[in-house]
Amino acid sequence: MPLAWDDFRLVKAIADRGGLTHAAEHLGINHSTAFRRLAAVEAALDARLFERRRAGYVPTQAGEAMMLAAARMDEDVARFTREVAGKAQTPAGELRITAAASFVTDVLVPVLGRFAAAYPQIRLDLVVSEEALNLSRRDADVAVRASDSPPLTLVGRRLAGIAWAVYGRVGDGPDRADRCWVSPSEAVGGGKLARFVRAQAAQGRIALQLNTVLGLAEAIEAGVGIGPLPCMKGDALPGLIRLGEPEPDLASTLWLLTHPDLRHAPRVRAFMDFAAEEMAALRALMEGRRARAAARPT
Incomplete structure (x- = not known):
C-alpha cells in the first residue's frame, strides 16, 4: 500500500499528542478509525512505529523518521500556502x-x-x-x-x-499603604506584573491572582484590592483613580x-x-x- 499524506499526518499527530485519542480529536476522526489507519500503515511498512506504553505512545526509530518527514512536509505545505497567499492581487x-x-x-x-x-x-x-x-x-x-x-x-x-499604573477605587482614596492587591499570575506577560506586585504588596496582602489580564479591572472595581492596569483601561473607568504615575518597569x-x-x-x-x-x-x-x-x- 503506497503511503499518503494523511498517513504522515496521523503519525505526527500521535507522536505530538502522545496517543491515539488526542490525535484522533485533532484530526477530526474517531478513535477506531485512527487505530485501523495506524495498523494499516505499520502493516504496509512492515515496521512498528510506536511502542504502546501505559504513559502513551512512544515513537520507535521508524516512527521518529516518519514524524520528521511529516514535519518537513507540513512546513513545505505551509510555505507554499504563504507564497500563494502573498501573490494574491486584490484585498479579498x-x-x-x-x-x-x-x-x-x-x-x-x-x-x-x-x-x-x-x-x-x-x-x-x-x-x-x-x-x-x-x-x-x-x-x-x-x-x-x-x-x-x-x-x-x-x-x-x-x-x-503600553503604559501601566496602579489603580484603586475612587472612594478608597489615594493611599497605597497596607492595601490588599490583585495580581496577574506568573503566566502573564513573562511574570513581570506578578513580580512587581509581590515587591509592592505587604506579606499576605495579595487577595486575588488571575492567569489573565481579563478581569483585573473588574476585581479592582469590586474592591478586592488595588492593582496594575493598562492606563488605557484604568483611565477609562470613572470609578478608578491612578495611585501614582505610570510604572516604567511594567511598560x-x-x-x-x-x-x-x-x-x-x-x-x-x-x-x-x-x-x-x-x-x-x-x-x-x-x-x-x-x-x-x-x-x-x-
Missing part, C-alpha cells in the same frame, strides 16, 4: 487575526468593524488567545501582540507603547506582526495599514499621556 479572502482577550474587547473589535465596512470582500477570523500563535504555520496571518522583543522571524510595525510595546511571506498580500497589507492608522489616534491614551483628572474621594 480570509484574514485570520490573533490578539489577547483584553485587547480584543477594549480596542480591536471597533477597529475590525470599521475595517470590515471598508473591505467587504475580506472575511475576518479573530482568534482570541493569550498564547503567541505560530504565524509560520498560518495559525494566524496577523498578530496584534504586546511584546518587549517580537520574534525575529516576523515583520511588522510598532503601534504604540510594554504593542506590535502589529505578520510573516515575511505574507507582508505583501493585499488583504494583509490593507489590514496592517488600516490598523496602524486607527491605532495612531489611540497612542496617547495607550501610552498614559491623556489621563482624565483624578477624582477625589468625598
Whole structure:
C-alpha cells in the first residue's frame, strides 16, 4: 500500500499528542478509525512505529523518521500556502487575526468593524488567545501582540507603547499603604506584573491572582484590592483613580506582526495599514499621556 499524506499526518499527530485519542480529536476522526489507519500503515511498512506504553505512545526509530518527514512536509505545505497567499492581487479572502482577550474587547473589535465596512470582500477570523500563535504555520496571518522583543522571524510595525499604573477605587482614596492587591499570575506577560506586585504588596496582602489580564479591572472595581492596569483601561473607568504615575518597569510595546511571506498580500497589507492608522489616534491614551483628572474621594 503506497503511503499518503494523511498517513504522515496521523503519525505526527500521535507522536505530538502522545496517543491515539488526542490525535484522533485533532484530526477530526474517531478513535477506531485512527487505530485501523495506524495498523494499516505499520502493516504496509512492515515496521512498528510506536511502542504502546501505559504513559502513551512512544515513537520507535521508524516512527521518529516518519514524524520528521511529516514535519518537513507540513512546513513545505505551509510555505507554499504563504507564497500563494502573498501573490494574491486584490484585498479579498480570509484574514485570520490573533490578539489577547483584553485587547480584543477594549480596542480591536471597533477597529475590525470599521475595517470590515471598508473591505467587504475580506472575511475576518479573530482568534482570541493569550498564547503567541505560530504565524509560520498560518495559525494566524496577523498578530496584534504586546511584546518587549517580537520574534525575529516576523515583520511588522510598532503601534504604540503600553503604559501601566496602579489603580484603586475612587472612594478608597489615594493611599497605597497596607492595601490588599490583585495580581496577574506568573503566566502573564513573562511574570513581570506578578513580580512587581509581590515587591509592592505587604506579606499576605495579595487577595486575588488571575492567569489573565481579563478581569483585573473588574476585581479592582469590586474592591478586592488595588492593582496594575493598562492606563488605557484604568483611565477609562470613572470609578478608578491612578495611585501614582505610570510604572516604567511594567511598560510594554504593542506590535502589529505578520510573516515575511505574507507582508505583501493585499488583504494583509490593507489590514496592517488600516490598523496602524486607527491605532495612531489611540497612542496617547495607550501610552498614559491623556489621563482624565483624578477624582477625589468625598
